[in-house]
Amino acid sequence: MSAMTTIAPTTAKVATKAPAAKAQAKIPPRRIDFNFSAENVPRYYVGNDPFLTTFVTALSSLFPEGEFFFVEAVRHYRDRITDPALKADVSGFIGQEALHSLAHKAFNDAATVQGFQVDKLDRDIGNLLRLVKRVAPPIFQLAVTAGLEHYTAIFTEMLLKREDVMELFSPEIRNLYLWHSVEENEHKNVAFDVYQTVSGSYFLRAGVMIPTTVIFFAVIFGFQARLLAKDGQLLNVRQNIKGLNYIFGFKGVFSTLLPKYLDWFKPNFHPSHHDTDALLERWRETLFGENGSLTSKMIKPKSQKAS
Numbered sequence: 001m002s003a004m005t006t007i008a009p010t011t012a013k014v015a016t017k018a019p020a021a022k023a024q025a026k027i028p029p030r031r032i033d034f035n036f037s038a039e040n041v042p043r044y045y046v047g048n049d050p051f052l053t054t055f056v057t058a059l060s061s062l063f064p065e066g067e068f069f070f071v072e073a074v075r076h077y078r079d080r081i082t083d084p085a086l087k088a089d090v091s092g093f094i095g096q097e098a099l100h101s102l103a104h105k106a107f108n109d110a111a112t113v114q115g116f117q118v119d120k121l122d123r124d125i126g127n128l129l130r131l132v133k134r135v136a137p138p139i140f141q142l143a144v145t146a147g148l149e150h151y152t153a154i155f156t157e158m159l160l161k162r163e164d165v166m167e168l169f170s171p172e173i174r175n176l177y178l179w180h181s182v183e184e185n186e187h188k189n190v191a192f193d194v195y196q197t198v199s200g201s202y203f204l205r206a207g208v209m210i211p212t213t214v215i216f217f218a219v220i221f222g223f224q225a226r227l228l229a230k231d232g233q234l235l236n237v238r239q240n241i242k243g244l245n246y247i248f249g250f251k252g253v254f255s256t257l258l259p260k261y262l263d264w265f266k267p268n269f270h271p272s273h274h275d276t277d278a279l280l281e282r283w284r285e286t287l288f289g290e291n292g293s294l295t296s297k298m299i300k301p302k303s304q305k306a307s
Contacts (some may be wrong), residue, residue, distance in 0.1 A: 027092025036110035053242030067101035156181035
């Protein structure tokens with residue numbers, strides 16, 4: 001698979017070229033032309049709040065290397081998939097995740113230009129994931145991927161449902177996360193279904209999720225602390241407590257996801273048990289329909305441009 005991104009450093013504008021993967025229409029890779037320049041994205045792009053902004057930036061720092069880790073973990077088992085529908089879903093998964101990685105890389109580069117030094121975080125998560133790939137067997141990597149896809153599925157479902165949360169994001173970052181959220185929910189079954197096909201071990205699936213959760217939050221908190229320190233905001237106690245409460249307090253943004261997170265540990269769990277079909281249908285029309293808010297930003301394949 002090959003994927004390319006073109007980023008103009010002065011504008012941080014990204015145009016992605018999709019991997020040559022064909023998929024069923026239900027998991028289509030959509031290429032969006034985002035503009036993350038400083039003129040288009042304010043420094044504190046979440047509620048004009050340094051804590052919330054650095055939290056989301058820390059999350060974004062995981063995506064470029066993380067999404068390619070997911071792609072490689074699933075692609076390793078593609079030749080063992082015999083079901084045509086799942087094979088097509090795997091192709092769609094690879095295409096979508098590759099484009100997510102490229103878009104967040106463009107955003108991270110823009111954030112680095114603004115002084116957040118996300119490039120160092122990207123380097124560090126890359127080193128961590130390369131270590132995992134060296135020491136962990138492929139089935140462990142696939143179990144980690146399926147578990148983290150559960151995280152992204154429930155988090156992005158929340159974003160699609162919570163207008164009060166998305167209203168805090170500046171317009172272009174809102175576009176980025178709405179696009180990402182729709183596609184994460186379109187392919188949320190894929191890594192899990194591949195895992196079930198090639199292994200299906202409940203004990204591995206449940207057991208891997210525990211250290212994955214611990215490491216995930218340790219990395220997020222560590223990365224955010226570095227961003228806050230670089231921004232001179234680490235010791236802004238009142239602001240940071242307020243932000244922590246908003247995210248992790250009683251009825252906080254992440255706290256409300258706990259019941260759905262715990263569903264992972266049910267032996268009969270499947271991602272489709274969290275039904276998002278109607279939600280996706282509404283948002284696909286809102287974003288990508290004839291008059292969708294992102295329709296004009298979609299980059300058509302060359303074959304469509306010529307027609």
